[in-house]
Amino acid sequence: MFPALSSPIAAVRPQSSNATPKPNGTWSFGKIDDRPVIMFMSCANWTNIDWKYVDECASGNRGKQLLVEAGRKTKAIKPKISFVPTIIFNEKYSDRIQNQALYGDFVKLIENHYNKNNEHKSE
Numbered sequence: 001m002f003p004a005l006s007s008p009i010a011a012v013r014p015q016s017s018n019a020t021p022k023p024n025g026t027w028s029f030g031k032i033d034d035r036p037v038i039m040f041m042s043c044a045n046w047t048n049i050d051w052k053y054v055d056e057c058a059s060g061n062r063g064k065q066l067l068v069e070a071g072r073k074t075k076a077i078k079p080k081i082s083f084v085p086t087i088i089f090n091e092k093y094s095d096r097i098q099n100q101a102l103y104g105d106f107v108k109l110i111e112n113h114y115n116k117n118n119e120h121k122s123e
């Protein structure tokens with residue numbers, strides 16, 4: 001289970017060159033909306049991933065390549081995506097999983113799917 005994040009940035013100082021501190025303890029990244037960046041920084045901090053590498057990937061060529069690849073995969077999904085977010089496991093769409101993700105316990109769904117797909121690895 002994932003713990004709730006009580007602090008938006010949990011004492012993480014961003015490595016982005018255009019990041020500036022704001023009076024409320026968060027960071028401004030220029031003209032973009034700060035909230036997703038703050039969530040990503042908090043997640044990186046919680047999982048002990050150096051934000052510098054995430055920032056470099058997201059703003060560099062590798063990040064652009066990954067975005068193009070994700071776009072191609074999204075466009076290739078059958079049936080075509082008509083709703084965001086659309087939840088897909090193992091490159092297969094299921095109405096049951098989609099409804100469970102939207103109206104049920106999403107974290108439990110992820111945990112169950114992960115455990116089911118990794119049972120053979122622990123044996």
